Amino acid sequence: MGATKTEHFTDRQNAIATLAKALGHPARVAILEYLMKVDSCICGDIVNELPLAQPTVSQHLKELKNAGLIRGSIEGNAICYCIDEKALDKLQSYFAKISTKLEKKKSNCC
Amino acid sequence: MGATKTEHFTDRQNAIATLAKALGHPARVAILEYLMKVDSCICGDIVNELPLAQPTVSQHLKELKNAGLIRGSIEGNAICYCIDEKALDKLQSYFAKISTKLEKKKSNCC
DNA sequence: CAATTATATTGCAATATTACGATAAAGATT
């Protein structure tokens, strides 16, 4: 055991979980926010912004990329990372939908 | 190593990461959606809805509760779980803010 | 082409998560 039983859940549930999991670490939230802050996707220097060693940051970037939250394009010998809006829109619309549904119900319980 | 260095990040970043992490497993997304679907917070039978053993579900519920996404109240010998709207509003407004910011920028890169 | 710069990968240790059987706890039912 120890491995998530993804096959038992819907694609949609797995997709949301994958995105959420990618943001389930403060370093990755910080990376996202840094990419938001700088106007264009400044290449590099994400490492300098974070209180973590370069290999660790590289790994977090990889996870964000695997989840589809950021893209990286080679720019000389540096790499230019930027946010993938589609993934964030997915999260945004998911939670927006939930919030409006909750609004309607105004929980008749607890 | 292996432990997240939360102390190096802002409270806000940690808070978002905690909520996101809690939804970083499809079973917990499924639980949330089930609680949305049933009108009132039906007590019990979450176990029957999920393809996981009872102790596993109990553990997932605990994590959702610890993250503040759900609340549980004792109702006889059963327990009535329901969504905590505040936590979901936090996520909703976070991603809404990000989406509008991204909209404005229309990424001048990559 | 040697040295530098920027990022990725490897390998590994520490810790966390996932899953479940067995069992406990606590109220409900008979």
Add this chain to the structure above:
DNA sequence: AATCTTTATCGTAATATTGCAATATAATTG
């Protein structure tokens, strides 16, 4: 009170994550 129902906890195995030093890779500069 004995049993049933419902949920939690314990113990444990399998796997995943986090973090970093060392090293590799690849483009850039001198």
